Amino acid sequence: MLQSVRWFRCTLAALALSWGCCAAAGAANGAAFLYATRCASCHGARGEGSAKAPPLIGSRAVYVHFMLDTGRMPAGTFNANEVSKAPIFTAQQIDALTAYVERFTLHPKLAMPVILPGNIVRGRTLFDADCQQCHNAVGAGASIGGDNVAPSLMNATVFQVAEAMRSGPEMMPRFGPRVLSDQQMSDIARYVNYVQAEQGAKAEDAGGISLAHIGPVAEGLVAWVFGLGALVIFLRCIGEK
Numbered sequence: 001m002l003q004s005v006r007w008f009r010c011t012l013a014a015l016a017l018s019w020g021c022c023a024a025a026g027a028a029n030g031a032a033f034l035y036a037t038r039c040a041s042c043h044g045a046r047g048e049g050s051a052k053a054p055p056l057i058g059s060r061a062v063y064v065h066f067m068l069d070t071g072r073m074p075a076g077t078f079n080a081n082e083v084s085k086a087p088i089f090t091a092q093q094i095d096a097l098t099a100y101v102e103r104f105t106l107h108p109k110l111a112m113p114v115i116l117p118g119n120i121v122r123g124r125t126l127f128d129a130d131c132q133q134c135h136n137a138v139g140a141g142a143s144i145g146g147d148n149v150a151p152s153l154m155n156a157t158v159f160q161v162a163e164a165m166r167s168g169p170e171m172m173p174r175f176g177p178r179v180l181s182d183q184q185m186s187d188i189a190r191y192v193n194y195v196q197a198e199q200g201a202k203a204e205d206a207g208g209i210s211l212a213h214i215g216p217v218a219e220g221l222v223a224w225v226f227g228l229g230a231l232v233i234f235l236r237c238i239g240e241k
């Protein structure tokens with residue numbers, strides 16, 4: 001009796017596992033196709049880079065995800081200074097592509113930002129110390145010399161703000177967990193979100209269009225919690241092969 005219960009449990013577990021890994025394998029095939037058709041012409045078939053674009057070998061998962069999530073990649077033209085635009089991929093495709101690109105790296109850095117409930121007051125102090133010199137006091141963006149622009153933060157989601165800190169795109173320094181803890185990073189992201197809502201309310205008062213208010217926090221977090229779960233499971237599955 002005991003044995004058959006155990007057998008039953010094992011079968012269930014195996015079924016669940018194989019189902020999960022088949023789903024992941026399907027996603028991996030989809031990602032391989034997306035990579036081959038949308039990225040390889042510039043970044044090389046295995047992320048080795050080319051005259052047109054830098055290698056992706058060694059890129060942190062968070063950076064790859066950021067580039068796709070903010071619509072910076074795939075780049076439209078060569079060597080253009082990429083700015084954020086609506087992503088062309090779905091959240092699932094972005095997760096799958098990120099995982100696929102990480103397979104080019106022997107010891108990939110897979111850590112993704114951990115977002116905690118943030119504190120606006122602490123976030124403001126940290127923002128003033130670490131971010132406003134480039135992005136302006138209210139995150140409106142500013143030129144930082146040459147052709148380089150620190151963009152407006154007014155459309156970035158909470159998660160994108162966190163991703164930017166953890167990846168350090170182009171001229172922006174990387175703020176790793178030793179520089180800004182998960183709590184400090186979350187405080188800053190929360191503060192940016194608060195400023196977005198404030199600016200949106202002002203625009204509305206002035207008769208302008210209503211910008212996204214609190215919506216993006218909740219939606220962003222929910223999408224992220226699910227997305228992260230799927231990505232972690234996915235990375236584990238492909239990691240075992």
Ligand code: HEC
Nearest residue numbers: 038039042052053063064067073074075076077078079082
């Ligand atoms: C038309 C050429 C082109 C295509 C297509 C393209 N990229 Fe890029 N990519 C670039 C260039 C140029 C850079 C460096 C300049 C920049 O960061 O904007 C870059 C930078 C990146 C970076 C940052 C690398 C680093 O170390 O700075 C990542 C990650 C990235 N691309 C991922 C992708 C992915 C994933 C795809 C496919 C969905 C893709 N790219 C498609 C041209 C391209």
Ligand code: HEC
Nearest residue numbers: 070084130131134149150151156160161164169170171172
């Ligand atoms: C030295 C100047 C500099 C500092 C300091 C800096 N950034 Fe940036 N930041 C940039 C630049 C330049 C870019 C654009 C990079 C690109 O296009 O690849 C950027 C991009 C971003 C983006 C992406 C916005 C978008 O268009 O999608 C976010 C979010 C962001 N920064 C947040 C922050 C936060 C939060 C801090 C403070 C912890 C910070 N930055 C500190 C220069 C800076």
